[in-house]
Amino acid sequence: MDRNTPTERTPLTSLSESFERYLQDKGKGRGGDGGNYRRNAARELERFAEWAAGDDKNDGWTGIVPADVDRDPTFEDLDERVFREYARHLVGDRGLKQNTVQTYYRYISAWCGWCVNEGYLEAHYAQRASAMAPLPEDDGRKPGDQQAWTSEQRHALTRYVDERARDAIETYTALPEDADPLDRQRARYEALKAARDRALVFVLAYTAVRVGELLRDPNDPRRRGVRWEDLSIDDGSMDVYRKKQQWDAASLPDPVITPLRSYRQLMDPPTERWPVFSTFDQRTLAELVQEELADRGERPEAINERRDEFARDLLLVLNEDVRPPSITTDGARSILQRLSGEADIDIAHPKHDYLVPHGGRRGMGEVLVRAFGYTVAARYLDNSEEMVRERYSHIEAGELGDVATEALEQID
Template sequence: MSSFERYLQDKGKGRGGDGGNYRRNAARELDWFAEWARGDRGDEEWTGIGPPDTDRDPTFGDLDERVFREYARHLAGDRGLKQNTVQTYYAYISAWCGWCVNEGYLDAHYAQRASATAPLPDDDGRKPGDQQAWTSEQRHALTRHVDEQARAAIETYTSLPEDVDPLDRQRARYAALKVARDRALVFVLAYTAVRVGELLRDPDDPRRRGVRWEDISLEDGSMDVYRKKQQWDAASLPDPVISPLRSYRKLMNSPMDRWPVFPTFDQRTLAGLVQEELADRGERPDVIDQRREEYARDLLLALDEDIRPPSITTDGARSILKRLTEATEIDIDHPKHDYLAPHGGRRGMGEVLVRAFGYTVAARYLDNSEEMVRERYSHIEAGELGDVATEALEEIDDVA
């Protein structure tokens, strides 16, 4: 299946088509499809799509609608996937098949023929994992927890006596920085409705390097983010977000504007970064070791030397939220997530905005079309219409 790489380059993001979540996910499923086609996956009786008793990789000549029908059946049954996940995974293979038709590798889009798609389960219209929404109680519990943690750590650091050991002071500052960063991240996710992929670094998309301080104006209450629609745009920073960000930046002691707002605190990453950067500046290894010994953490040395660390990744944000959800002991009732996932903050704000101001205002804040917002939050309108129907029935009953 040598066409896979060319297809993925066409669909990838960034220079050379090497980045993007779609490319990563499609590559995974195309590899799975190739192994299945060769007979490397499936039950013992499955020998692949090539002619029996041959020892060669599958070719385009082996593909027809019966092959895609069998693969749809394999997804729906053998892999134990949920029905919407089956639809999603098959869509990657189907999209590649359509590309092959356009490129002249295949004569027809076999994957979309009715007989090929017949074994697929019905799609209920929901995307896997895309339905969690933080409730007001969950939002308040999480933000209250991180606020208390940050206030306590900052108080501990700022109230240290002047004669305290320098390394102890650094340790207290580092602890305060970490919880202040986590507080700022939680508040931004909870109240801005910005997509986590617009806020943090995506290793598969070089354009998404994470929001920097130069992208934020606390005075104007705005933040420039690289939107899903592939362009820069301003997002609003509502009042609850301003104070945690301002306190956090002050604690960092005004880092350079090109620093990420949410840098990684991973010690191994920072150690390698500090050593490499100081070596590039001409420092000898023994001097670098001595400099590092003067600091309790490499992050603090990086701050003083303006050695810019990378932003945390979207996966890093999920790990932080898992840890904080567990620490807060918040009740989670969701089939996929046992923690408050980042997209749940965005969806929870969508609920608040639709109920308070309607679909048009919510669509502008969420950076979505009104049509999409109406579709995503159709349960709100359904509930309101139900109330109208109930009121109408009560009026009729009163007249009767």
């Protein structure tokens, strides 16, 4: 069935009728047919459907349909008790590790939430406390604590955003002189967005700066996001407001310099007080333009005419020096979620299906500890050596294991 064809959603709709539509919404590529998430979600939805129908014959389990009814499971049969039983099934019947149980349940929970939004269900039963009660707590193992970008993931993401930015900038700069002004503006906007995303990814991937030190926190006015005046690109440093409540210099290693310099040249900010990572949210910028220009004495009709001259409000705020806010930490997560999906990066993590901002910091921590030891890594990460040793204790354990192996080989 075509994904745009309306479907009648009733309590008697079978569960399987919703699966393909859900997977298309979550899939990547043309028609939503690709992507790691779609593949993994499809597998778990199929297992859930078999369990709901009683097809797995597990200890006399007959499914969620009443015994005196002969039909496939429908949405009428779902409530929080069903999801509670499925949580028990994951915990006890398949011999899964604790974090794996959590991951598999999240696939079903995400589908349940989608069903609420689409009108199949009245409530998100899978997220109710009683439904989730049988699920295990995190087992405390290091891989399940926080995501760390692997070298392969870091290279895949940075390569993707670099190619994307190069293509967008080349498209913009290659336009003929007689190109339509609005077409030129649209191309510049796309180049700016791609260049901003590239600079953000490279900074997160290589500086190990905390995302809360880099971007705006709506709940903390001191954290307004780094501005161009905070950067010294030639010196390779950046002033950030650290977690320890004071300003400090962070390093900008070589891989970060070119993306930042290219982005700044393309943006050409009106003043040094502009945020490095400006929001591109259209609603936010539209409200900002209308309020700021009205404060400058312009009438609504004139403001609308002015906006019509620009393909995007971002270009108008640049032209009029209406300083926008920095993106927020939540905004960075949304950007990375989008980019991780577009790049189709393979992510096997119990908590996240995309590369989260803090994973870049932890990934660099892994690199630094392995290359230079805990003392140097602690300085770069702006942490105590004791904390770094605790968070990366798995590295030391592995190294000690190698030492023990070598010792045994020498003695034996």
